[in-house]
Amino acid sequence: MIEFRNFASPGIQFGDAVLQPGTENLILVETAEQSADVLNCLTGLRAPASGSVSVFGRDLGKLSRDERLQVLAKVGIVPQDGGLLAGLPAWKNIVLPRQFQSKHHEAGLGDEFDEAMRFCAAACDPGDEWLRQLPDYLSQYQRRVAAFLRLMLNRPALCIYENIAGNLPGRHKETLLELTRRFHRQQPGRISIYLEFDPGLLAEHWSGTLIRGTPQAQPISTPNPHADASSLRISIAPF
Amino acid sequence: MSPDQIHFCAPSLMRQPQPFAGLSHSLQQPLRTTGGGLIIFYSGVAYCFSLRRRAVREVLGKQIYFTGVEPLPEVLTISLLVGYLFVLLLEEVDMVAGEASTRLLIQTVVMELSPLICGMIVLSRSGTAMTSEIAGMKQRGEIRSLFLMGIDPEGYLIAPRLFGVAIGTMLLSFFFTIGCAIGGLTLAVLLSKTSFERSFDVLVGNLNTIDLFNPLLKGAITGMGVAAIACYHGLRVSASATDIPKAVIATITQGAFFVLIANTLLMAVFH
Numbered sequence: 001m002i003e004f005r006n007f008a009s010p011g012i013q014f015g016d017a018v019l020q021p022g023t024e025n026l027i028l029v030e031t032a033e034q035s036a037d038v039l040n041c042l043t044g045l046r047a048p049a050s051g052s053v054s055v056f057g058r059d060l061g062k063l064s065r066d067e068r069l070q071v072l073a074k075v076g077i078v079p080q081d082g083g084l085l086a087g088l089p090a091w092k093n094i095v096l097p098r099q100f101q102s103k104h105h106e107a108g109l110g111d112e113f114d115e116a117m118r119f120c121a122a123a124c125d126p127g128d129e130w131l132r133q134l135p136d137y138l139s140q141y142q143r144r145v146a147a148f149l150r151l152m153l154n155r156p157a158l159c160i161y162e163n164i165a166g167n168l169p170g171r172h173k174e175t176l177l178e179l180t181r182r183f184h185r186q187q188p189g190r191i192s193i194y195l196e197f198d199p200g201l202l203a204e205h206w207s208g209t210l211i212r213g214t215p216q217a218q219p220i221s222t223p224n225p226h227a228d229a230s231s232l233r234i235s236i237a238p239f
Numbered sequence: 240m241s242p243d244q245i246h247f248c249a250p251s252l253m254r255q256p257q258p259f260a261g262l263s264h265s266l267q268q269p270l271r272t273t274g275g276g277l278i279i280f281y282s283g284v285a286y287c288f289s290l291r292r293r294a295v296r297e298v299l300g301k302q303i304y305f306t307g308v309e310p311l312p313e314v315l316t317i318s319l320l321v322g323y324l325f326v327l328l329l330e331e332v333d334m335v336a337g338e339a340s341t342r343l344l345i346q347t348v349v350m351e352l353s354p355l356i357c358g359m360i361v362l363s364r365s366g367t368a369m370t371s372e373i374a375g376m377k378q379r380g381e382i383r384s385l386f387l388m389g390i391d392p393e394g395y396l397i398a399p400r401l402f403g404v405a406i407g408t409m410l411l412s413f414f415f416t417i418g419c420a421i422g423g424l425t426l427a428v429l430l431s432k433t434s435f436e437r438s439f440d441v442l443v444g445n446l447n448t449i450d451l452f453n454p455l456l457k458g459a460i461t462g463m464g465v466a467a468i469a470c471y472h473g474l475r476v477s478a479s480a481t482d483i484p485k486a487v488i489a490t491i492t493q494g495a496f497f498v499l500i501a502n503t504l505l506m507a508v509f510h
Contacts, residue, residue: 073389
């Protein structure tokens with residue numbers, strides 16, 4: 001269960017909301033920066049401007065670094081740029097979180113990878129050439145598909161999709177949304193959150209929970225929400 | 240933005256205490272690098288347990304390969320030439336010949352010069368590459384992505400690089416020592432007309448256990464220090480693209496300073 005209490009992230013106010021297990025939820029914000037801020041608050045990378053948000057009953061911002069990483073390892077996130085590491089080919093990016101969590105070779109990982117590929121067959125290009133390419137050579141759509149495959153291998157209880165349908169042609173948008181919904185239904189109790197800043201993308205025919213942020217009087221702009229090291233809490237700050 | 244983000248994106252807005260604030264800029268910079276490098280070093284060592292993870296061992300293996308194996312042909316060539324030149328110079332100035340030059344070769348080139356030269360090679364190859372890689376990762380938001388995947392950035396990025404460069408530099412120092420000894424020995428035999436067996440006996444006779452470990456230990460310490468400085472400067476960049484070349488320059492200059500100081504201090508300790 002995800003619980004927002006009088007929650008506000010910079011520039012946008014949400015108030016109270018509870019996301020129940022098994023639900024699909026759409027959080028509407030106004031800009032990409034606000035969407036990145038909400039994601040940062042949800043994952044404990046930054047504190048909310050006011051109020052609190054708890055994930056599975058725990059406020060990630062108040063957990064120790066290691067405890068937070070343990071929780072995040074069970075959360076699947078598809079950032080809008082895919083969040084892939086530029087130095088690794090797509091397939092290595094997909095298996096990276098699983099490989100990081102395991103100390104030894106996982107015999108079943110290959111089968112799970114194949115199963116995930118079959119699940120996403122409609123979304124993937126024929127052949128596996130794209131899997132061997134570095135993220136910089138992939139299209140925005142392929143990067144999101146790779147991030148979705150990475151999420152699938154994690155089998156998360158909470159899935160967060162940041163602007164997953166944004167800037168995609170209609171066919172790709174529908175394919176990706178269909179995949180995320182099918183994946184949502186695979187596991188009872190799974191919570192899916194779609195963070196969107198374009199109301200036209202999903203809100204029109206949305207049947208799940210809709211949380212719409214209301215703008216605050218003085219929004220605080222974030223110049224580049226991705227160029228940060230907030231996650232790297234090696235405190236070299238005084239130096 | 241969190242305090243850390245504020246620090247990385249706009250240092251002027253830092254709320255953290257600023258040590259060395261009263262000192263001049265030329266003094267502040269090396270002190271900051273020392274402090275930051277030591278913290279990175281501590282982080283790498285503290286997260287060494289992450290090396291048991293398969294994904295991290297892959298990064299470690301790559302780092303060892305790029306630092307200690309890939310440059311081997313160049314390093315061996317340089318080492319043969321250095322050993323060769325050293326004995327040639329000794330003979331040219333008519334200082335020593337035969338056994339004495341072999342002994343000097345061991346004392347200076349093998350013991351002192353090999354970790355120093357290897358440190359410089361590692362700094363110019365791996366140090367610069369590491370700084371630009373980590374700086375690029377930070378600017379592309381990949382460190383944030385790692386965290387969102389539940390992956391320790393220190394465990395995945397810092398620890399394998401620190402240990403990989405340390406092991407790689409040890410390897411390079413070892414092979415540089417061998418190359419120097421072979422190059423110098425060959426020339427000593429050619430110039431002084433003594434037998435190879437005799438010169439080899441002198442070489443082995445002058446080496447003790449500490450002599451063998453000396454360049455390895457110095458190589459490991461130098462390599463770890465270079466990696467810590469490279470990671471520190473890579474992590475310090477902000478969002479501007481011009482920060483990356485600046486960080487690489489800082490790594491080269493401060494890393495070279497570190498290699499010289501560290502080797503001088505270690506020389507003092509071992510003698």
